[in-house]
Amino acid sequence: MAKQRTEVADIDRSLYDFRYGEEGFERLDAGLTPEIVTEISQRKDEPEWMLEFRLKSLEIYNRMPNPTWGPSIAGLDMDHIVTYVKPNTDQKADWDSVPDDIKNTFERLGIPEAERSYLAGVGAQYDSELVYHNMQDTASKMGIVYSGIEEALHEPKWEAIIREKFMTLIPPTDHKFAALHGAVWSGGSFVYVPKGVKLDFPLQSYFRLNAAGAGQFEHTLIIVEDDADLHFIEGCSAPKYNVANLHAGAVELFVGKRAHLRYSTIENWSKNMYNLNTKRARCDEEGEIEWISGSFGSHVGYLYPMSVLAGRRSKSSFTGITFAGAGQNLDTGCKVVLGAPETTATVETKGISKGGGIQTFRSSIVATPAAEGSAATVSCQSLMLDDESRSDTIPSMDIRAKNVDIGHEATIGRIGDDKIFYLMSRGISEEEARTMIVNGFANPVSKELPLEYAVEMNNLIKLEMEGAIG
Amino acid sequence: MSTEALLSVSNLTASVDEKTILHGVDLSVRAGETHVLMGPNGAGKSTMGHVIMGDPVYTVNEGTIAFDGADITELSCDKRSRAGLFLSFQAPVEIPGVPLSSFLRASIAGRPGLEMRGKEFRRRVKELAAQLDMDTAYLNRELGVGFSGGEKKKVEMLQLLLLQPKLAILDETDSGLDVDALSVVSRGMDAYRASCDGSLIIITHNTRILEHLSVDRVHVMVGGRIVREDDASLIPWIDEHGFESFEREAADAAEAR
Numbered sequence: 213m214a215k216q217r218t219e220v221a222d223i224d225r226s227l228y229d230f231r232y233g234e235e236g237f238e239r240l241d242a243g244l245t246p247e248i249v250t251e252i253s254q255r256k257d258e259p260e261w262m263l264e265f266r267l268k269s270l271e272i273y274n275r276m277p278n279p280t281w282g283p284s285i286a287g288l289d290m291d292h293i294v295t296y297v298k299p300n301t302d303q304k305a306d307w308d309s310v311p312d313d314i315k316n317t318f319e320r321l322g323i324p325e326a327e328r329s330y331l332a333g334v335g336a337q338y339d340s341e342l343v344y345h346n347m348q349d350t351a352s353k354m355g356i357v358y359s360g361i362e363e364a365l366h367e368p369k370w371e372a373i374i375r376e377k378f379m380t381l382i383p384p385t386d387h388k389f390a391a392l393h394g395a396v397w398s399g400g401s402f403v404y405v406p407k408g409v410k411l412d413f414p415l416q417s418y419f420r421l422n423a424a425g426a427g428q429f430e431h432t433l434i435i436v437e438d439d440a441d442l443h444f445i446e447g448c449s450a451p452k453y454n455v456a457n458l459h460a461g462a463v464e465l466f467v468g469k470r471a472h473l474r475y476s477t478i479e480n481w482s483k484n485m486y487n488l489n490t491k492r493a494r495c496d497e498e499g500e501i502e503w504i505s506g507s508f509g510s511h512v513g514y515l516y517p518m519s520v521l522a523g524r525r526s527k528s529s530f531t532g533i534t535f536a537g538a539g540q541n542l543d544t545g546c547k548v549v550l551g552a553p554e555t556t557a558t559v560e561t562k563g564i565s566k567g568g569g570i571q572t573f574r575s576s577i578v579a580t581p582a583a584e585g586s587a588a589t590v591s592c593q594s595l596m597l598d599d600e601s602r603s604d605t606i607p608s609m610d611i612r613a614k615n616v617d618i619g620h621e622a623t624i625g626r627i628g629d630d631k632i633f634y635l636m637s638r639g640i641s642e643e644e645a646r647t648m649i650v651n652g653f654a655n656p657v658s659k660e661l662p663l664e665y666a667v668e669m670n671n672l673i674k675l676e677m678e679g680a681i682g
Numbered sequence: 683m684s685t686e687a688l689l690s691v692s693n694l695t696a697s698v699d700e701k702t703i704l705h706g707v708d709l710s711v712r713a714g715e716t717h718v719l720m721g722p723n724g725a726g727k728s729t730m731g732h733v734i735m736g737d738p739v740y741t742v743n744e745g746t747i748a749f750d751g752a753d754i755t756e757l758s759c760d761k762r763s764r765a766g767l768f769l770s771f772q773a774p775v776e777i778p779g780v781p782l783s784s785f786l787r788a789s790i791a792g793r794p795g796l797e798m799r800g801k802e803f804r805r806r807v808k809e810l811a812a813q814l815d816m817d818t819a820y821l822n823r824e825l826g827v828g829f830s831g832g833e834k835k836k837v838e839m840l841q842l843l844l845l846q847p848k849l850a851i852l853d854e855t856d857s858g859l860d861v862d863a864l865s866v867v868s869r870g871m872d873a874y875r876a877s878c879d880g881s882l883i884i885i886t887h888n889t890r891i892l893e894h895l896s897v898d899r900v901h902v903m904v905g906g907r908i909v910r911e912d913d914a915s916l917i918p919w920i921d922e923h924g925f926e927s928f929e930r931e932a933a934d935a936a937e938a939r
Contacts, residue, residue, distance in 0.1 A: 628775070629738070629739060630775055631775045631777060633737050633738065633739070633759060634771060634774065634775045634777075635777070635785075635788075636736075636758065636759045636760040636763070637735050637736075637737075637759050637760075637762075637763055637768075637769050637771075638760075638763055638785075638788075638789035638841065638845070639760050639763035639764045639789055639790075639793065639845075640760055640788050640789060641760050642758070642760070644788065645760075648777070648780055648784075648785070648788065649777060649780070651779065651780070652777050652778055652779030652780035652824070652825075653778065653779055654779070655778070655779030655780075656779065
């Protein structure tokens with residue numbers, strides 16, 4: 213009664229894997245020079261300080277080495293990544309005036325539908341530029357600002373704030389791709405929630421990279437003032453091309469005193485994407501950041517959202533899931549700096565590997581001497597779906613404070629044959645049984661997502677599990 | 683009662699990791715009958731149940747299993763389930779993150795006559811839970827996670843009543859249960875037989891569960907072989923004498939081989 217199992221090299225990604233031509237689009241030459249950086253800045257009609265910032269970042273980028281401690285990025289030839297692709301449209305606030313192929317893309321991804329049904333505001337970025345931005349009246353009446361970051365940069369009031377905060381949490385000196393981002397960033401969102409304002413519905417942005425061999429470098433800057441509350445969702449996808457694409461975005465989140473920010477991401481870049489994204493949050497006294505993170509796409513991923521707990525009793529929680537299938541090497545996790553007394557952090561992650569995929573969980577908890585009375589727990593569970601896949605756990609802890617309580621637990625396992633047999637003995641097919649077990653494993657993450665996203669995540673898992681059994 | 687066998691196991695030899703557990707077992711059950719498979723620990727009773735259900739851990743080296751007129755020896759276990767076979771597990775598994783109700787729904791999906799709409803399904807499951815003294819809060823809990831031994835067995839009985847199989851194999855469903863749970867299991871078996879005239883193979887080494895049951899046939903297994911077959915009168919005899927005489931005979935027979 214021996215059973216044969218075969219792996220399918222690639223899954224049906226037709227839902228995400230569509231693309232349109234680039235007629236009428238402007239493309240800058242591939243490769244990176246001060247001239248290209250200056251041209252990007254000029255086209256955007258930016259303030260002088262931003263151009264200087266870009267050029268300085270480019271210098272840093274040129275002298276910094278590639279990271280050597282993680283998955284290989286040898287397949288990424290920076291001379292051939294087109295840094296800037298401007299779609300043939302300017303930003304629209306009226307969905308009907310967005311060009312048809314771009315509109316079709318987002319309609320297929322369900323973005324306008326989601327906006328109609330439950331979102332307070334939506335921004336959609338296509339390649340390097342925001343193409344659509346809209347917010348419900350109620351949110352703007354509350355004084356909430358949700359706009360393109362470039363747009364905000366042209367208003368003196370916000371320019372001053374952006375200048376004060378921009379790339380202070382993620383300085384260009386942080387790593388090579390932060391420097392690259394500083395030099396060529398384009399598009400992204402700016403959100404400002406005033407003191408005491410609590411928004412009941414999430415804001416959402418959706419990033420879509422359509423052009424082949426291009427990079428997406430959006431910058432998201434969110435400021436949640438004291439006692440305010442926000443849920444922000446980002447989704448990302450791209451069709452598959454044979455050349456490498458690069459995503460090196462940056463997310464900087466400022467959470468005020470007693471404020472609360474939930475930042476949810478479902479990342480489903482195509483499997484030729486190098487996702488070298490950096491996300492950081494800083495919390496003031498009793499402020500709270502909650503990260504929800506699902507990583508499904510990309511060829512190579514480096515992603516470690518970081519919380520800097522700078523104020524007394526501030527809190528961070530991270531709930532994440534990573535699914536690495538054939539040809540994927542996803543190195544994900546989370547960083548926390550306990551930088552004040554009585555801060556708390558929880559990290560709960562799930563990792564799944566299949567079809568030779570490599571999934572690595574990497575975490576770093578640093579307790580500074582100021583962190584007295586702080587606590588952190590890290591829990592990481594991995595599931596390997598076959599013998600050729602790999603899951604690793606690399607936790608790191610650096611404790612420099614007295615009276616802190618840090619815990620870590622990790623388990624790596626497989627789907628037990630007894631579980632499959634049990635489900636099958638109730639008439640459930642093998643494929644369905646495996647999908648059910650994997651969905652159950654992912655449940656602690658999906659239950660944290662808004663329903664539409666939880667459904668999308670379950671569908672992504674189903675898509676990954678389809679055809680896995682011969 | 684038809685004369686045609688519902689289940690017919692002939693000359694079944696099965697092994698795990700190159701070790702033969704079952705040696706040429708024959709067993710025949712007609713529709714509506716209740717059989718008991720008894721024997722000391724390690725006799726191969728559970729293996730018998732798992733092999734009939736199609737557990738891929740075991741390899742069938744020889745013999746055939748016919749069920750409801752078809753040879754199912756090579757059939758995968760999900761298809762055996764859909765053909766009307768059921769195994770109540772001695773140690774049901776835990777599936778974190780999967781609510782019991784979702785699992786139950788998946789188990790009846792696509793079964794003619796059993797698939798139900800949401801409302802009807804919920805009503806039916808609640809009804810069965812009440813019948814088994816089960817708190818309906820369990821339906822929203824993760825399958826098996828944090829369930830006591832007794833609760834797990836109740837969930838097995840709930841599935842038996844929901845799926846209404848033609849033949850149910852109950853593998854030590856009575857083991858480790860207190861008196862109350864035991865009476866719930868007995869009630870479940872009665873309800874099953876009453877509702878669909880189902881057949882039963884009860885695997886046990888304890889005669890207590892059999893007290894209120896009308897048993898058609900008793901099979902004693904020792905060392906992977908059926909060493910004795912008789913009617914229900916064998917039960918009180920075993921109650922008094924245990925399996926020692928069967929084990930001695932089996933040892934003598936092994937020496938003779």
